[in-house]
Amino acid sequence: MFNDTLIRAARGEKTEHTPVWFMRQVGRSQPEYNKVKEKYSLIEITKQPELTAYLTATPVDNYNVDAAVLYKDIITPLAPIGIDVEIKSGVGPVIHNPVRTLNDIENLGELDPFKDLDYVYKAIQILTQEKLNVPLIGFCGAPFTVASYMIEGGPSKNYHRTKTMMYTQPELWFKLMDKLVETSITYLTAQIKAGASVIQIFDSWGGALNKADYNHYLAPGMKRIINAVKAQNVPVIVFGVGASHLATEWDKLGSDVLGLDWRMSITEARELGITKALQGNLDPAILLSDWSVIEERAKKIVEEGQRTGHIFNLGHGVFPQVDPDVLKRLTELVHTYSKGL
Numbered sequence: 001m002f003n004d005t006l007i008r009a010a011r012g013e014k015t016e017h018t019p020v021w022f023m024r025q026v027g028r029s030q031p032e033y034n035k036v037k038e039k040y041s042l043i044e045i046t047k048q049p050e051l052t053a054y055l056t057a058t059p060v061d062n063y064n065v066d067a068a069v070l071y072k073d074i075i076t077p078l079a080p081i082g083i084d085v086e087i088k089s090g091v092g093p094v095i096h097n098p099v100r101t102l103n104d105i106e107n108l109g110e111l112d113p114f115k116d117l118d119y120v121y122k123a124i125q126i127l128t129q130e131k132l133n134v135p136l137i138g139f140c141g142a143p144f145t146v147a148s149y150m151i152e153g154g155p156s157k158n159y160h161r162t163k164t165m166m167y168t169q170p171e172l173w174f175k176l177m178d179k180l181v182e183t184s185i186t187y188l189t190a191q192i193k194a195g196a197s198v199i200q201i202f203d204s205w206g207g208a209l210n211k212a213d214y215n216h217y218l219a220p221g222m223k224r225i226i227n228a229v230k231a232q233n234v235p236v237i238v239f240g241v242g243a244s245h246l247a248t249e250w251d252k253l254g255s256d257v258l259g260l261d262w263r264m265s266i267t268e269a270r271e272l273g274i275t276k277a278l279q280g281n282l283d284p285a286i287l288l289s290d291w292s293v294i295e296e297r298a299k300k301i302v303e304e305g306q307r308t309g310h311i312f313n314l315g316h317g318v319f320p321q322v323d324p325d326v327l328k329r330l331t332e333l334v335h336t337y338s339k340g341l
Contacts, residue, residue: 003134006066007197010235010257012277012309018302018338019066020331021137023239024317025059026071029324032058042087046072049122056123057131063328064335067135067198068127070191072120074141074202075149077187080116081109081179083150091154098153100161105176111183113190121194128195138196140188142203142240143180143221150176159208166217173217181221185228192232199229200237200259203250207243214249226254237279241316248272262315266304277309284314287322291329298330302338312338 006019027033033055036045045051056071075093078085084096099105114121127136140146148162149155156162166173188199206218222238229236238250239259250258251274258276260269262283269278286297302312312334318327 001133003066006135006311007235009309009311010198010237010277012256015309016339017335018305018310018312020312020334021065021067021069022059022063022314022318022327023069025063025065025069025327026055027318028320029318029322029327030058030062031324042073046076046123047119049119049126052119052123053126053131056127056136059327060132060134062324063331065134065331067137068132069137069200070120070124070127070139070196074139074146074204076117076120077111077113077140077183078146078150080111081183082107085149093149094154095150096153098161099147099150099176100165102172102175105172105179108179111186113186117187117190121190124191124194124196128197135197136195137198137200137237138188138191139200139202140184140225142201142206142218142238143177143184143225144206144209144218145202145204145240146180146184147176148205148208159205163208166213170217177217177221181224184225188225188229189232192229192234196234198235198237200239201225201255203238203240203243206240207246209246211246211249214246219249219253222253230254230256237311239279247274251276257309257311259313260315266301266310270304277311278305279311279313281313281315284316284319284322287314287319287326287330291326294326294330295333298333299337302334303341306338306341 005015009015009019052071056068059065060068075085086094088094148159151162226236235256237257237259238255241261244264247269257279260280262281266278282297282301286294
């Protein structure tokens with residue numbers, strides 16, 4: 001029987017238990033993942049649909065979580081449109097041809113998803129037709145987050161080049177935003193056609209902006225992506241890190257679910273007037289604590305989430321040092337405790 005608990009929670013419906021999934025539930029905390037990574041890089045894995053499907057499904061089997069999240073990176077659609085990108089171990093995405101001029105933007109190509117990224121969609125089909133009895137979460141990076149890598153040339157602590165383009169060359173900025181918005185819509189639409197039944201938009205670095213700038217430079221593009229996904233009757237989650245000051249702005253974007261990191265509690269979000277479903281938000285560092293601490297914090301989050309739709313997750317991704325048995329035990333705790341409330 002298909003477990004649609006997470007989809008119903010995303011729509012704000014009452015559920016039998018609080019659904020659970022963990023960002024980076026596929027990753028270095030898993031022995032199965034580490035064994036595969038001894039032979040292949042992330043990009044090499046994602047180009048092998050059977051292997052991608054195996055890693056994506058493994059946390060569902062091991063932890064009994066209520067959703068799988070496709071194993072891939074937010075930079076996956078960049079190479080097909082002309083970006084020379086690699087993922088360096090210990091660094092992250094590195095761009096060898098940064099986008100900084102009008103000519104750079106105009107030279108970006110069009111994404112033909114089922115041709116350029118056929119391996120992504122084959123993995124989704126294997127998962128949804130053969131392996132999973134829970135929803136598959138597809139995703140993309142938000143335009144600001146993706147643009148920051150493209151403009152900076154890699155990860156950044158201050159986004160100086162990105163903000164400089166945004167503030168001093170707005171015509172270039174919005175041209176790049178249009179390109180990334182259209183690419184994201186094409187990419188996500190293909191994921192949904194292949195079988196993804198929930199979408200998360202990772203606005204990972206959007207918290208680097210204040211409210212006014214976010215509303216002017218980013219919100220219009222985010223709304224276009226969200227509306228395009230919702231038009232296909234698929235719930236949308238928006239998540240970022242260090243963006244509590246943007247919670248009320250993100251609430252206006254039109255997503256079904258607002259993902260919180262650990263800096264803002266569910267109660268605090270509700271006190272701001274946010275009524276939609278919430279996702280989160282245990283500090284992942286707590287998973288390295290004694291079980292008594294994990295249990296206490298998790299129960300409090302479950303209690304706070306009982307008012308409306310709630311999806312239990314971490315406030316960011318699982319650390320490599322986390323014991324997989326802790327994730328299995330935590331999933332069971334959330335399921336059992338929420339049933340009794």
